[in-house]
Amino acid sequence: MKKRATVICRRGKRILLVSRSQSKWALPGGIRKRGEPMLEAALRELREETRLSGKSAKYLFDIRGKQKHHHVFACEIPSQAKARPSSEIARCRWVHVDDIARLLTSGPTTDIVKLVNRRRK
Numbered sequence: 001m002k003k004r005a006t007v008i009c010r011r012g013k014r015i016l017l018v019s020r021s022q023s024k025w026a027l028p029g030g031i032r033k034r035g036e037p038m039l040e041a042a043l044r045e046l047r048e049e050t051r052l053s054g055k056s057a058k059y060l061f062d063i064r065g066k067q068k069h070h071h072v073f074a075c076e077i078p079s080q081a082k083a084r085p086s087s088e089i090a091r092c093r094w095v096h097v098d099d100i101a102r103l104l105t106s107g108p109t110t111d112i113v114k115l116v117n118r119r120r121k
Helices: 039-050 098-102 105-119
Strands: 002-011 014-019 029-031 056-064 068-076 093-096
Touching: 002 039, 002 105, 014 039, 014 098, 029 039, 029 056, 039 056, 039 093, 039 105, 056 105, 093 098
Parallel strands: 002 068
Antiparallel strands: 002 014, 002 029, 014 093, 056 068
8 A cells, every 4th residue: 555645735625625627626745756855745735835934833633535634734835925837736725624524525634624623723
């Protein structure tokens, strides 16, 4: 099972989602490079996909999907920073947590967002 660094970026009640063209919405992240610490993989993937430089990332939890083992990190993003799709993704946008259930997302994305919201209450 592949290990994936997955990143939750929040601004109030909004969460950053990304998508490749013709693909489901997902949380930023990706497969870690050989020997790369998961925290660094999370920040690298966020930068590669959205051009955002996370100030810091905090490990939250692990969750196993059908094909990937997600290591989930919360990342602080400066409020004035703009997410812009890179060559890896076609779109990125801030979505209100209540609207995520209405979007076509990857299974793990929905599960991770629910877990994060439960922990915040």
